[in-house]
Amino acid sequence: MGHTPLLMAGSPGWTEPATAGHTAAGDAWGRGSGQTPSEFLENPSQSSRLTAPFRKHVRPKKQHEIRRLGELVKKLSDLTGCTQVVDVGSGQGHLSRFMSLGLGLMVKSIEGDQRLVERAQRLDQELLQALQKEEKRNPQVVHTGPRHRPHHVVRWVDPMALCEELLLPVENSPQSEARLLLTGLHACGDLSVALLRHFSCCPEVAALASVGCCYMKLSDPGGYPLSQWVAGLPGRELPYRLREGACHALEEYAERLQKAGxxxxxxxxxxxxxxxxxxxxxxxxxxxxxxxxxxxxxxxxxxxxxxxxxxxxxxxxxxxxxxxxxxxxQENRVVAFFSLALLLAPLVETLILLDRLLYLQEQGFHAELLPIFSPELSPRNLVLVATKRPLGETFSVLETEDS
Missing domain, CATH: 1.10.150 (DNA polymerase; domain 1)
Structure with missing residues (x-):
């Protein structure tokens, strides 16, 4: 959508500025600023913040996302003492690979599509071989820290039930009891809701970093509303058309309108x-x-x-x-109608994300919405971060770029 949702001052759970999602889409980029992230200034298709092996098979948008979310997860894992990261809805495993082979985290990847898991495992092996060759070519570059492959599991996660596999430590893990951090990069529809429920219900889960997507696929009821506050709002209903519209990119569409193609x-x-x-x-x-x-x-x-x-x-x-x-x-009238409807997108996404934030805060958890992606590259640019013990001002550190 290329925008930051307009979280409402004065609502329960409002804090300034983090819960507000830094309403300028994160001070780094501004809302709809059109500024290119610094990592793509030299080459628009290759992030300068990732080495070549981690960029292979990965589009620029995904390069940006896995690096930013991976670094946030690493910081959050260190702050909360988590021993294992669970990447739910991991697809081809790009995020899991970066977190495990790039950042040294112990990662379990859960994906329901067998074909995607098989491809992820092939890409794991290919990346590992590339990293080994790189180290041989540049022996002066010493890899520090452990290097674990992601542990892939083929499993559909039921949004309405707890998944035991999600809570188990990875095979051959030195810890008999895992302290888990759950994450999902654009976890579709109810899958994002499942992450929130596992965080809320399971003592093994200490932290959460979730980026949602595909709001039109939320179950009704069940996926929205989650919080008591939003459930009590008059006119809180969000029909399919509104939820589907909230998944479109405003900046990208504005550019299309200007070109009038x-x-x-x-x-x-x-x-x-x-x-x-x-x-x-x-x-x-x-x-x-x-x-x-x-x-x-x-x-x-x-x-x-x-x-x-x-x-x-x-x-x-x-x-x-x-x-x-x-x-x-009626072509021009249809475009005008679609454009007007799209202006509601930030408001709709705000309500959905605020509902999830309040759902966690109502249970006494500590939660924030942080804008970590460039909205021009990744319209769903907010990550919902939650912990079971207060981190105070440390939340702001999660959002910052590493040197």
Missing amino acids: PGLRTHCYRAALETVIRRARPELRRPGVQGIPRVHELKIEEYVQRGLQRVGLDPNLPLNLAALRAHQA
């Missing part, structure tokens, strides 16, 4: 496709449509046919071409 046509085409879908299958509302390449080069009926195929419907359904042409004539 033909790609904006996608909104109108998708709206027309929705009318066809609902006419054919009224119960099928807002189905996910996989990306259709080069939309602006297609006639509207061609787009609709491809879209029907992507949602499992007959692409040869009879189409009312006159109606589709009438929809296409």
